[in-house]
Amino acid sequence: MELPKELSVNGASYTVKKLLGKGKGGYSYLVTDGAGEYVLKQIHHEPCEYYQFGDKMAAELNDYRRLSETGIPMPRLLAADLEAERILKEYIAGDTILDYVRRDQMRPEFVEQVRAMCRLLYPAGLNIDYFPTNFVVQDGRLYYIDYECNGYQEQWDFEHWGAAYWSQTPELTAYLREHP
Template identity: 65%
Template sequence: MFETGHGEACSVNGVSYKIKKLLGKGKGGYSYLAVKDGKEYVLKQIHHEPCAYYQFGDKIQSEINDYRRLTAIGIRMPKMIDADIDKERIVKEYIDGETIYELVARDQMDPDYIRQVKAMCELLYPAKTNIDYFPTNFVVHDGELFYIDYECNDYMEEWNFENWGIKYWSKTPEFLEYYKEHM
């Protein structure tokens, strides 16, 4: 994690990016909004903090492998620009927009976004793959839904969208409990 975030320089394979702000922290890393030559990117720094409910192997290689897997399946997501294996950093395209989480919290969820995630499922399930359907992992840009994480796993019915993810795509008790704990 970068100490100050804003204005700090960060190198990825010898290319310097200027950190603008922290976008969020996930199970595997910190994501920052970064700038190079006037263009915005997401720079993800892998972390090794414990996660009680998820087991990791080689996190950086998993990110790369998952990106390749989801690209082959045809999931709409940001392009991976670079990966620095030694420093455990990834640079990816920045998709500007609001997350599904933000839209649900403000009662601005459009039913078309559910249709779009189900269309992703129609690609994922035959490929025996699940993604992390938590609403912070999805951004809407110009009406299109993007999966902005690269995490994916072998398909398990209990973790598919219909059995787990949907619980967080509206103001369900599960969503409200999470929202209350993370306000």
């Protein structure tokens, strides 16, 4: 895939600096307007064998609203371009939890911070995607950088699913073999 040079949101143009990642719902790019850096997410419609989507853009905006109400640390939504299926959000610079685990530098306070998020999410009936690439540490504070959330199910909560990827476990080792 060739990296686009520029992308726009509601007519405002942004220079693409790099691809940050590809998820189930879209491509996230680090972009700049010359004054600041942001994340621009372009929704994609590529099939995903383990997840079913309806209207991805509506889901993204609804999930942001639901998560904002919980108060978990996450990037602010700055703009939404419904026609182009793009969102612009605050850029949280830092290493992901996966980076920390790969370097064998995981800290107990990061796990405590995700558990603090759980204490806000579970009473609201929500789970988030606890995979370690969805969490960035900036100045010692953990942020959930995705907006995906789903109704709470014990099998998909942090303790029963996510925690298996937050340390050097067989699950994470298998993932890293498939995604070097």
